[in-house]
Amino acid sequence: MMIGQLAASTGLSVRTLRFYADAGVLPAQGRSPAGYRLYGPDAVARARLVRTLRELGVGLDDIRRVLGAEASLQDIAARHAQALDAQIRLLRLQRAVLRAFVGSTDPEELERMTDLTTLTAEQRRRIVDDYLDAVFGDDPDTVADRLSMGAPDLPDDPTPEQIAAWVEVAELLRDPDFIATSRRMAQRARAEGPQPDVAQFEVGKAVGTLAGPAARAGADPASAQARAIVERLEALGPTPAEDRNRVADRIEAFTDRRIGRYWTLVGIVNGWEPSQAPDDIIDVWEWYARALRAHA
Known part of the structure; x- marks a missing residue:
């Protein structure tokens, strides 16, 4: 023809x-x-x-x-489909970055968001691993294992909120001051021996139950009400009253709002169900530490 x-x-x-x-x-x-x-x-x-x-x-x-x-046509189709999948993931990331940037007027912020979100999954994981190596070194540690298992994992089709959270958590993990604070906490945890026993975990839960309402109500840590709460908590665990300053020291050493912020961000990136805000938890523990010192 x-x-x-x-x-x-x-x-x-x-x-x-x-x-x-x-x-x-x-x-x-x-x-x-x-x-x-x-x-x-x-x-x-x-x-x-x-x-x-x-x-x-x-x-x-x-x-x-x-x-x-x-x-074969099948091989070409499969390979091309994989290439399209990669392009689609990139387009979704780009769309989420642009939506997350809406409302901002800082071009450097857009550049920073683009740089951190167009990394490969392996490169994003490297940021977490570098942080863990800097904090814990080569020594095995249950906290390091928990951080590794709960590492932020940006989905293929992220929301603008997840993009913003990932950018913040990536910058936090590369912040020298945050790394140094985390390292001090890890070193102190190692120096003070094994993980707390079951009784101490029960005390930890009770702090939220007993001290939480008082802290949120603005009760004075030096008040008789605070003393009664301290004594009730001591009755649940192995800590004698003369060690109240030592317990307060430990609470203050392991209470850092940036750690709480990290887990909030990870929860957003990973799409976890929201739980009690870390800042609320830290507020309660800080109030309890002040009450311990007031009645030492």
Whole structure:
């Protein structure tokens, strides 16, 4: 058939068919005495396949390989689908970054957000691992294990809130002062021996139950009410009254609002169900520490 007949059978323009012929994916079987291209009966199906693959974004080189039996259509389709998946993930990230930036007028913030969110999953994980290495070194540590298992993991289709949270947590993990504070806490935890026993965990829960309402109500840590709470908590655990300053020292050493902020951010990035705000918990423990010192 002539190229015009092929165009009528496939719905493709003569110009497109000539382009495909010149590219080697739709070669003519011969030429007429007048020099016009001639195509065989299989050209219709071949042209339609080329058109479909091009509409799906498959390149001419891959199409030539498929038509030349150098690669299977299934393999090319699978590889191209993977490439599209990667592009879709990137487009979703870019969309979320732009939505998260709406309302800001700082171009440096947009640059920072773009740099931190277009990292690969492995590069994002490296930020967490570098922080853990800087804080805990090569020594095994249950806290390090918990941080590693609960590391922020940005989803493929993040919300603007998750993008903003990831940027903040990444900057926090690379903040030298935050790293130094975390290292001091880790070193003190190692120096003070094994993890607390079950009784101390029960005391920890009771602090929220007993001291929480008083702290939120603005009770004076030096008041008789605070003393009664301290004594009730001591009755639950192994800490004698003469060690109240030591207990307060430990609470203050391990109470850092940036640590609480870190877990809030991780929860947002990972899509965890929201729980009690870390700042509320820290407020209660700080109030309890002041009450311990007031009645030492």
